[in-house]
Amino acid sequence: MSLPDLIEIVPLDKPVRAEITVPGSKSITNRALILAALADGEVMLEGALWSEDTQIMVECLQELGFMVNVGPDPKETCNRTITVYGDGGRVPPGGTESQPMELFVGNAGTAARFLAAFVCLGKGVYRLHGVPRMHERPQAALFKALRELGYRVESSNDKLPVVIHGGGPKPGAKCQVSIEESSQFASALLLCAKQGGWEVKVVGENAEESPYVWLTENVQSAFNQFKVSSYPIEPDASSASYFQAASWLLTAVFTDTADINVRDVIRIKSKYPVGLVQMDKMFSNFFRWANHIGWYDGKTKQPKIAEISRLKDLGDSIMTAIVMIPFAAREIKFTDLGRLRVQETERVEALRTELTKCGAKVVEEGDTLTVFPSKLHGAEIETYHDHRMAMCFAVLGLKVPGIRIRNPACVKKTFPNFFQKLAALPPHGLGATILNAKTRQKLEKDELFED
Numbered sequence: 355m356s357l358p359d360l361i362e363i364v365p366l367d368k369p370v371r372a373e374i375t376v377p378g379s380k381s382i383t384n385r386a387l388i389l390a391a392l393a394d395g396e397v398m399l400e401g402a403l404w405s406e407d408t409q410i411m412v413e414c415l416q417e418l419g420f421m422v423n424v425g426p427d428p429k430e431t432c433n434r435t436i437t438v439y440g441d442g443g444r445v446p447p448g449g450t451e452s453q454p455m456e457l458f459v460g461n462a463g464t465a466a467r468f469l470a471a472f473v474c475l476g477k478g479v480y481r482l483h484g485v486p487r488m489h490e491r492p493q494a495a496l497f498k499a500l501r502e503l504g505y506r507v508e509s510s511n512d513k514l515p516v517v518i519h520g521g522g523p524k525p526g527a528k529c530q531v532s533i534e535e536s537s538q539f540a541s542a543l544l545l546c547a548k549q550g551g552w553e554v555k556v557v558g559e560n561a562e563e564s565p566y567v568w569l570t571e572n573v574q575s576a577f578n579q580f581k582v583s584s585y586p587i588e589p590d591a592s593s594a595s596y597f598q599a600a601s602w603l604l605t606a607v608f609t610d611t612a613d614i615n616v617r618d619v620i621r622i623k624s625k626y627p628v629g630l631v632q633m634d635k636m637f638s639n640f641f642r643w644a645n646h647i648g649w650y651d652g653k654t655k656q657p658k659i660a661e662i663s664r665l666k667d668l669g670d671s672i673m674t675a676i677v678m679i680p681f682a683a684r685e686i687k688f689t690d691l692g693r694l695r696v697q698e699t700e701r702v703e704a705l706r707t708e709l710t711k712c713g714a715k716v717v718e719e720g721d722t723l724t725v726f727p728s729k730l731h732g733a734e735i736e737t738y739h740d741h742r743m744a745m746c747f748a749v750l751g752l753k754v755p756g757i758r759i760r761n762p763a764c765v766k767k768t769f770p771n772f773f774q775k776l777a778a779l780p781p782h783g784l785g786a787t788i789l790n791a792k793t794r795q796k797l798e799k800d801e802l803f804e805d
Contacts, residue, residue: 356763356804357762357763357773357797357801357802357804358762358790358791358792358797358801359760359761359792360734360758360759360760360762360790360791360792361758361759361762361773361788361789361790361791361797362751362756362757362758362759362788362789362790362791363748363751363752363757363758363759363776363786363788364751364755364786364787364788364789365751365752365753365754365755366604366752366753366784366785366786368604369601369604369605370604370614370780370784370785371614371780371781372597372614372615372780372781372782372783372784373615373617373781373782374594374597374614374615374616374617374775374782374783374784375429375430375589375616375617375782376430376589376590376593376594376597376616376769376775377403377404377405377430377432377433377589377590377593377768377769377771378401378402378403378430378433378587378588378589378590379403379587379588379589379590379591379592379632380403380405380407380408380464380590380592380768381464381566381569381590381632382569382573382587382588382631382632383399383402383403383408383411383587384407384408384411384462384464384465384468385464385468385541385545385569385570385573385574386399386402386573386577386585386587387399387402387408387411387412387415387436387438388411388468388472388545388546389545389573389574389577390436390438390440390577390582390585391415391420391438391440391445391472392440392443392472392475392545392546392548392549392577393438393440393442393577393582394440394441394442394443394581395439395440395442395583396437396438396439396440396583397437397438397440397582397583397584397585398435398436398437398583398584398585399435399436399437399438399584399585399587400427400435400584400585400586400587401427401429401430401433401435401586401587401588401589402427402433402434402435402436402587403432403433403434403587403590403768404424404427404432404433404434404770405432405766405767405768405769405770406460406462406766406767406768406770407460407462407464407465407767407768410458410459410460410462410465411462411464411465411468411469412424412436413458414457414458414459414465414469415438417455417456417457418445418446418448418455418457418473418476419446420438420439420440420441420446421438421439422436422437422438422439423436423437424436424437425437431771431774431803432769432770432771433587443475443523443548443549444475444476445472445473445475445476445520446476447476447477447478447520448473448476448477448478448479448480448520449478449479449480449481450478450479451479451519454478454479454480454481454517455478455479455480455481456481456483457469457473457480457481457482457483458483458484459482459483459484459488459514460484460485460488461484461485461487461488461698461739461767462484462488462767463488463491463536463538463697464538464541466482466484466488466491466493466514467493467496467536467538467539467541467542468538468541468542468545469482470482470493470496470497470500470507470516470518470542471496471500471542471543471545471546471550472542472545472546473518473520474500474503474505474518474520474521474546474550475520475522475523475546475549475550476520476522477520477521477522478519478520479517479518479519479520480517480518480520481515481516481517481518482514482515482516482518483514483515483516484514484515487698487699487739488514489513489514489515490513491513491514491696491697492513492535492536492696493509493512493513493514493516494512494513495531495532495533495534495535495536495539496531496538496539496542496543497509497512497516498512498531499529499530499531499539499543499554500518500529500543502527502528502529502530503524503527503528503529503550503552504521504524504527505518505519505520505521505524506518506519506521507519523549523550523551524550524551524552525551526551526553527550527551527552527553528552528553528554528555529543529552529553529554529555530554530555530556530557531543531554531555531556531557532557532558533556533557533558533559533560533564533567534558534559535692535693535696536693536696537564537565537566537567538566540554540556540564540567540570541566541567541569541570544556544567544570544571544574545570545574548574548578559665560665560666564665565633565669566633566669569631569632569633572631573631588631588632589616589617590632590768590769591632591633591634591635591637591671592632592634592669592670592671592742592768593745593768593769593772594616594634594637595634595637595640595671595674595675596674596745596746596748596749596772597614597616597775597784598614598616598637598638598640599637599640599674599675599677599678599749600614600749600752600784601614602640602641602644602678603678603681603749603750603752603753604752604753614784632669633668633669634668634669634670634671636667636668637668637671637674637675639667640662640668640671640674640675640678643660643662643675643682643686644675644678644679644681644682644683644686645682645683659684659685659686659687659724660684660685660686660687661686661687661688661689662675662686662687662688662689663688663689663690664688664689664690664691664692664693664694665690666690670742672688672691672694673694673701673705673742673743673746674742674745674746674749675688676688676705676709676723676725676746677705677709677746677747677749677750678749678750679714679725679726679727680709680712680713680714680725680726680727680728680729680730681727681753682725682727683727684727685724685725685726685727686724686725687722687723687724688722688723688724688725689721689722690721690722691721691722691723692721695721697740698738698739698740698741698742698767699738699739699740699743700738701740701742701743702718702721702723703718704736704738704740704743705723705743706718706723707736708733708735708736708743708747709725711733711734711735712730712731712732712733712735712750712754712757713728713729713730713731713733714726714728714730715728730750730754731754731755731756732754732755732756732757732758733756733757733758734758734760735747735757735758735759735760736760736761737759737760737761737762737764739761739764740764741764741765741766741767741768741769743764744759744761744762744764744765744772745765745769745772747759748762748772748773748776752776752784752786758791762804763804765804766804766805770803770804770805771802771803773788773797773802773803773804774799774802774803776788776802777797777799777802778799788802
């Protein structure tokens with residue numbers, strides 16, 4: 355059953371006490387799927403996310419000829435146990451020049467980038483294509499690197515659709531890849547480098563400390579160092595941020611006692627998690643930033659604006675933080691947002707537009723947004739078919755009356771049962787009422803899942 359085109363979130367009138375589970379990490383799931391396909395024999399991925407992006411990756415691997423079995427996960431509706439049967443690094447052959455093997459990647463950036471490098475290890479011709487927005491997203495740095503490695507990559511504008519001629523492994527081949535526009539370019543190459551015999555040099559801003567490149571290397575090391583037969587996928591820290599933000603928003607005061615905990619990810623009261631793999635596990639720092647009033651320049655002793663960086667501090671959860679700041683103690687400047695402009699939508703502009711629509715004061719300068727404490731009111735939120743826009747503003751609706759979300763079905767990209775989690779009774783949900791905004795009827799559980 356599909357969600358209505360327009361829904362309304364009814365604010366909660368009191369804090370709730372809940373223990374929430376969230377689905378597995380999309381970033382880890384899609385990396386692990388590629389590595390499992392390159393492994394020798396059977397690999398079982400436990401707690402793997404089952405959403406639009408990961409289904410696309412599984413379907414592409416099956417189209418290529420890999421055996422991939424998908425079973426239920428008793429702990430979380432939107433997770434699966436996925437078993438992949440690898441062939442020791444061999445990729446099945448593609449099609450011919452006149453009839454390439456077609457791989458549809460939707461709007462899944464990880465699938466588009468990872469598979470572009472992956473099919474180079476096969477023989478024959480492959481054509482990758484997606485939805486119109488995916489055809490607008492940058493690919494040039496990755497295609498350039500693949501050509502440096504000696505592969506034939508044909509694209510009229512260095513974007514999708516692309517035709518790739520697989521040439522198999524090329525031991526000793528070298529390339530350089532920039533991560534200025536996306537760290538996924540480097541991750542795509544690194545995931546396949548061992549089987550391809552490639553030497554990959556990563557350059558660009560924050561190249562040595564890129565958290566998503568580090569995540570790739572972390573997952574890869576587990577597959578390289580051990581003969582992995584099963585691999586557990588962490589719950590998604592970006593998805594956890596919505597419920598962590600809801601707890602802060604409903605209590606209005608940061609304390610060490612959380613009302614809403616996210617199971618197996620990180621408690622809100624935890625500040626420095628051990629074994630950090632996902633950058634967004636640091637979202638707990640948001641509460642310190644948002645409530646800290648005494649930011650002063652050490653030299654001038656004048657009030658100093660707090661800054662949060664997309665490159666250094668938070669990943670995708672920076673969008674959650676931006677939407678919460680109207681209720682913070684003071685303004686915060688969000689920096690290094692350039693990559694948000696080339697993702698599912700032009701996210702910098704979208705955040706500014708929709709927050710302003712709700713009454714927030716937001717200043718956009720270059721690749722920064724400065725958000726000020728503001729009195730908000732309801733509005734109809736355009737999601738631009740972006741799952742994170744839908745979820746961020748839905749959380750806002752738990753406090754602000756009249757928040758209506760257009761095209762809420764876009765959450766299926768990473769979190770198909772998100773609205774079920776909002777509406778489920780505590781302790782397994784927040785107990786929110788969600789209405790069909792046109793009929794004013796309350797939506798029941800089955801109507802809140804987007805498959």
